[in-house]
Amino acid sequence: MDGPVLSKRTMAEQVADLLRQRILLGVLPAGTPIRQEHLATELGISRIPLREALKQLEAEGFVTIASHKGATVAPLSVAEIEELFQLRLHLETWILSLALPRLTEGDFATLDQLIAEQRAPDSLPRWGELNWRFHEVMYRPADRPLTLKMLKRIHDNIDRYLRLEVSLSAGRARAFREHEDLLAHCRKGDVAEALDLLERHIQQTADSLIDHLRARETLTTAD
């Protein structure tokens, strides 16, 4: 959508985007080691821009780099995921309270459309992106760019775990309803109720995901 159309993007940037996508889509699951030489030859580049891409992804929380030992796709512990949801809770209720009075009719139309897109049967692979854009459109009028960037990072890191859960549980249908409810209350300008709904929305998503992860955890550690 944005991003300069006619800019000579550097190899490092392109590689960072590519790897980020692979991680977000689950092609590279948490824990996967990343061999520089191997990946560099696969991409037809040298290791230098690849290393810079990895450093970028490390800063974004997707990759862990250990000196002389290499990079791996960063795993998140259940405790860390819980903490990320708590951060969301505090930051998003704050930023929504700022944004709510400034939402325009145009914003509401965009939000309607995003919900419709999420309804499409083939939207699953874009689930994370659509979900974030819904929240982003809602928060952007708050005019807190640093906070918004932080929130995107948090969402991305959560989403690569949420993806597993959303694709096979009833969580997806629930997310629709909660987004619709939230949007309706924002339209009415009902601040208190909207904030309360958002809080419950985040909390329920967290509970559902963490239950799921705990279940998988006991499964995989029991074999």
Added chain:
Amino acid sequence: MDGPVLSKRTMAEQVADLLRQRILLGVLPAGTPIRQEHLATELGISRIPLREALKQLEAEGFVTIASHKGATVAPLSVAEIEELFQLRLHLETWILSLALPRLTEGDFATLDQLIAEQRAPDSLPRWGELNWRFHEVMYRPADRPLTLKMLKRIHDNIDRYLRLEVSLSAGRARAFREHEDLLAHCRKGDVAEALDLLERHIQQTADSLIDHLRARETLTTAD
């Protein structure tokens, strides 16, 4: 204090630490361009580890990198500084409310000592570090490592502007009193009052700094 004593630290890491210090201490003020070749020869290394250090510092918010144009020490706008203080306000009141019931006598002793150290007449160059450690000791029992890391980043970015103001205004004396008051209320376990004090502490620091910056701004833009 922490940090592995016997680890072979990589050049990139050492350079990142060095540059971070120079930026935090004001040796490299905001806007300073960083010429890779020049700095690399000064440090006696090649540009490769220097570039990785710069990427790290960019992620931490201290440096801005523009493709094919180079790195500069990142300036913060007044709006961004205000936003950072607002983030502090929300995150720190939350994390203190978690930490407060878990503060031990040992923690209180450490906090007493940190205030004493700040009193020392030669503590000015370490002001930022001491100020952060006070808050860190207070928040660590909350056991929210990701939030704490975020807060350190925010503090560091604020402090390199605050340094100017603290060194020449009466803000330093006020910070002492506020830290002492805050500590006293934490000792008594007076949650509501402690949170209120913390909120006012952050807000007043913000107001004082921003006034100062606005004054300098009108001065420098008027010539």
Added chain:
DNA sequence: TAAACGAATATTGTATACAATCTACAAATC
């Protein structure tokens, strides 16, 4: 047999060399 050692291999970290891009300034054009 199991633990400890060590050489061979694999992998990452960094220096050097070259390619791509930007910047500054002078000449050309209107």
Added chain:
DNA sequence: GATTTGTAGATTGTATACAATATTCGTTTA
């Protein structure tokens, strides 16, 4: 004179080559 164009120099981006560190696995030894 103002704007554009073009070229030389400066600066960054990337490939290649080598150095330093880690890992593997066979061998030795208790």
